[in-house]
Amino acid sequence: MSPHYTIPLSGLKEGRHEFDFEIDNRFFEKFEESEFREGNLIAEITIDKRSTHADLDFRIKGTVSIYCDRCLDKFLYPVESKNRLLIKFGRNDEENDPDILYLPSGENEFDLNQHLYDFIMLALPIRRIHPDDEEGNSTCNPAMLKKLDDLRTDEESRTDPRWDDLKKLMNNN
Numbered sequence: 001m002s003p004h005y006t007i008p009l010s011g012l013k014e015g016r017h018e019f020d021f022e023i024d025n026r027f028f029e030k031f032e033e034s035e036f037r038e039g040n041l042i043a044e045i046t047i048d049k050r051s052t053h054a055d056l057d058f059r060i061k062g063t064v065s066i067y068c069d070r071c072l073d074k075f076l077y078p079v080e081s082k083n084r085l086l087i088k089f090g091r092n093d094e095e096n097d098p099d100i101l102y103l104p105s106g107e108n109e110f111d112l113n114q115h116l117y118d119f120i121m122l123a124l125p126i127r128r129i130h131p132d133d134e135e136g137n138s139t140c141n142p143a144m145l146k147k148l149d150d151l152r153t154d155e156e157s158r159t160d161p162r163w164d165d166l167k168k169l170m171n172n173n
Helices: 025-029 113-123 142-151 161-172
Strands: 015-023 038-049 053-067 074-089 100-103
Parallel strands (some): 074 100
Antiparallel strands (some): 015 038, 038 053, 053 074
């Protein structure tokens, strides 16, 4: 496992190559804007290198420690991600294609840091809440759930009379 998240593309012979990277808390410290700092993942990268390009397949698996949007407690969230990058060697003389990265001539290494971070972030759901247990019950902090329930007002359950009138119009048609 490598602590550096780079691949020496210029030194690789044509053909298939595999790299494994351990992603831990030290990795997340590099990203100041990150909303989490703890994780334990493995990134397996398979490279199919050709003379003009390299095709990279990423498989990332593990867990990250994130905060629950409902109760604000930390919990481990499983991450599993498969992604692909195409890297062309040389200058970008063509139109910009977001699916193709260009590695300028003379560059010896390809830095994976931002790509690994982005793939992990994209594997997380928009709404991050504790998963339910086997019986379908929330595993969120019960004290926080009670507090949220106590703060819920009756107004939330009432409907707006204007919407009621609109619903009547819709039902008449």
